[in-house]
Amino acid sequence: MITVKNLHHSYSRDEKYAVKDVSFEIEKGEIFGFLGPSGAGKSTTQGVLSGLLQLQKGEVTVAGYNVKHIKNKMFNEIGMSFEISNVYNKMTAKENLNFYRKLFDVETREPEDLLEMVGLGDKGNIKAGDFSKGMKHRLTFARSMINNPSIWFLDEPTTGLDPAIAATIKDIIWKEKKKEVTTFLTTHNMHIADELCDRVGFIVDGELILIDSPKNLKLQYGEKFVDIEFVKDGEPIKESLSTIDDKDKARIKNIIDNYEIQTMHTKEATLEEIFIKVTGRGLV
Amino acid sequence: MKLWYSFTKELKLASKSFYFYIEIVMAIIILAVVLFAIPENFSNSRTEYLYLDMPEAAKTVFINTLLDEDTDGQAESVDVKVKKEILSATFYESDDKKIYIVDDEDTLIKLTEAKKQLGAVIEMNETGDIHYKYYLQGYETQRLQNLYMVIHNNDMLTLETAINAQDVRPLSDDYEVFNDREHTIPAMLTFNGSLMGMFIIAAFIFLDKEQGIIKAYAVTASAVWQYLMSKTLVLTITSIITTLIITIPVMGLRPNYPLMLLFLITTGFFASTVGLLVSGYFRSMTKAFNVLYLLIIFTMLPAIAYFIPSWEPVWIKFIPSYHIIHGFKEVIVKNGDTAYVLLASLGFLMAGALMFIWSNHRHKKNLTA
Numbered sequence A: 001m002i003t004v005k006n007l008h009h010s011y012s013r014d015e016k017y018a019v020k021d022v023s024f025e026i027e028k029g030e031i032f033g034f035l036g037p038s039g040a041g042k043s044t045t046q047g048v049l050s051g052l053l054q055l056q057k058g059e060v061t062v063a064g065y066n067v068k069h070i071k072n073k074m075f076n077e078i079g080m081s082f083e084i085s086n087v088y089n090k091m092t093a094k095e096n097l098n099f100y101r102k103l104f105d106v107e108t109r110e111p112e113d114l115l116e117m118v119g120l121g122d123k124g125n126i127k128a129g130d131f132s133k134g135m136k137h138r139l140t141f142a143r144s145m146i147n148n149p150s151i152w153f154l155d156e157p158t159t160g161l162d163p164a165i166a167a168t169i170k171d172i173i174w175k176e177k178k179k180e181v182t183t184f185l186t187t188h189n190m191h192i193a194d195e196l197c198d199r200v201g202f203i204v205d206g207e208l209i210l211i212d213s214p215k216n217l218k219l220q221y222g223e224k225f226v227d228i229e230f231v232k233d234g235e236p237i238k239e240s241l242s243t244i245d246d247k248d249k250a251r252i253k254n255i256i257d258n259y260e261i262q263t264m265h266t267k268e269a270t271l272e273e274i275f276i277k278v279t280g281r282g283l284v
Numbered sequence B: 001m002k003l004w005y006s007f008t009k010e011l012k013l014a015s016k017s018f019y020f021y022i023e024i025v026m027a028i029i030i031l032a033v034v035l036f037a038i039p040e041n042f043s044n045s046r047t048e049y050l051y052l053d054m055p056e057a058a059k060t061v062f063i064n065t066l067l068d069e070d071t072d073g074q075a076e077s078v079d080v081k082v083k084k085e086i087l088s089a090t091f092y093e094s095d096d097k098k099i100y101i102v103d104d105e106d107t108l109i110k111l112t113e114a115k116k117q118l119g120a121v122i123e124m125n126e127t128g129d130i131h132y133k134y135y136l137q138g139y140e141t142q143r144l145q146n147l148y149m150v151i152h153n154n155d156m157l158t159l160e161t162a163i164n165a166q167d168v169r170p171l172s173d174d175y176e177v178f179n180d181r182e183h184t185i186p187a188m189l190t191f192n193g194s195l196m197g198m199f200i201i202a203a204f205i206f207l208d209k210e211q212g213i214i215k216a217y218a219v220t221a222s223a224v225w226q227y228l229m230s231k232t233l234v235l236t237i238t239s240i241i242t243t244l245i246i247t248i249p250v251m252g253l254r255p256n257y258p259l260m261l262l263f264l265i266t267t268g269f270f271a272s273t274v275g276l277l278v279s280g281y282f283r284s285m286t287k288a289f290n291v292l293y294l295l296i297i298f299t300m301l302p303a304i305a306y307f308i309p310s311w312e313p314v315w316i317k318f319i320p321s322y323h324i325i326h327g328f329k330e331v332i333v334k335n336g337d338t339a340y341v342l343l344a345s346l347g348f349l350m351a352g353a354l355m356f357i358w359s360n361h362r363h364k365k366n367l368t369a
């Protein structure tokens, strides 16, 4: 449903690429997670894919449309939830959705239903300008579903939401997946990525370093980790160390020999730990 | 259809916005200024003070002509009070003039000075040569002064050639067509109606940019040009409203309203596309401010020229607002130059269309900025 070949993008239109030689494909009905630290080029990639940024170099097709020559029609099949919410502050939640639905040529969903889904069912008549940040974000998310998109771009859909609501959003994405919706998901939230994504891509400094399913990644990098809590100079300290890495192993030994251990248990590597291991970079 | 939805939504949003009311309030302030602060100064009862320095026989002939035109056919003896002094004069009133005839040049000077009106000494010697001496106020334009000179101090042949060579465009002192109050209207309409649109549309777009609205619009099956056009339409509506707020009370039914509407739409469209274009090149109002400020100065120049007829360099005609002001003038004046207005409308429409295409292109390329 989405194919990207050798995508480059430079905001300054020179050799300083924000996205460099990125290639991947996303199958119909797949949820593809794009993971990377801040400034890695996630939103830039999504911008090009959704036609917000001009395609400068490379080839991109979305739902069979060549993104080089965008047709408005294409957007009937696309839904997009923005990283920074962008709704009309002067209109109520319902007015926002009611206006937005008129901009599509295809059948659209009922604003009430969508608001209900994201937990704003009783807030439909409140001006979006009076919403909290999280509420606006949910409204932006709800809006992205209004045209029943078959391709869905989600830029940080759970950022800034409390865990309960983030879980609701996760469930919604899960439900949409059952309808064969193809989803391109950008997130910092590794739990969400882990639970939802069929495959994830790691992007750092504009370069896509690896693509695989969370399951494969865990198998491949599936070494055990130990969480150790100990007391040093009267201060409690917590560390997470690999049981395979030599340096980490030495460190574990050192801790056991020298400090008072409070708790210590092994666990499976998280996606975040794998990311750090593979890219040598943190996720923030 | 989507354009219609966007338009009605923009209209609704605009009606809730601060800028919309600024525009309306501005129109009302302008109306108040025009109605209460600018004297009407009706030209069709212009006042003149005359001293006839001529033989008695010639004087009688002159006075008889005045009496013929006089509304009641009678001369009135009046006393005019000037700074504690009582000056006597004979008063004649015709449809378009009030004439006071005084008995000596000294009185004439005093009256002219005190009443801030035109004074003239008409001299005729024994051989029948007429000589005019004008007392002006000092602020008359060079053109007006030249005109008096041409009319009265040259022989008839030169006069005729001179008149034929006169620019037919009405001068500000051409009070046959406008009173002072009406004279200010074209400039007011230009600024409040057409050019305010330029700034307000830019302000609206920057407001939307701040909220990321254009991005959201760009990922719908509706085109960006429809978004831009709906803004333009809203601005056109507001400029029509504000223009009517000013013109109807001041001018009544005299202006050619259909023509005015056409001119308002085309110039408003043009001005909005300038605003659209500017907003396509900057991220925020603050960043665009320098350019907008220069545009204000630039578009003000023709207004200055309009109020000071003696200053009208040729290049000023290349500034679009020159033609907006003069177009409006032709629209509201009786027997205005319709062809000029139509031509200017066509010009603004075409220029606006080009600017619109350009700004659409620009905005589409710059959606995430």
Ligand SMILES: Nc1ncnc2c1ncn2[C@@H]1O[C@H](COP(=O)(O)OP(=O)(O)OP(=O)(O)O)[C@@H](O)[C@H]1O
Pocket: A011, A012, A018, A036, A037, A038, A039, A040, A041, A042, A043, A044, A045, A083, B368, B369
């Ligand atoms: N409009 C812009 N103009 C110029 N440079 C930009 C623009 N937007 C992003 N960049 C640069 O491009 C690079 C990639 O940014 P991008 O927004 O794609 O990162 P991201 O992975 O989405 O980060 P985050 O997790 O913070 O959202 C960064 O170096 C950023 O500074």
Ligand SMILES: [Mg+2]
Pocket: A042, A043, A044, A083, A155
């Ligand atoms: Mg981002």
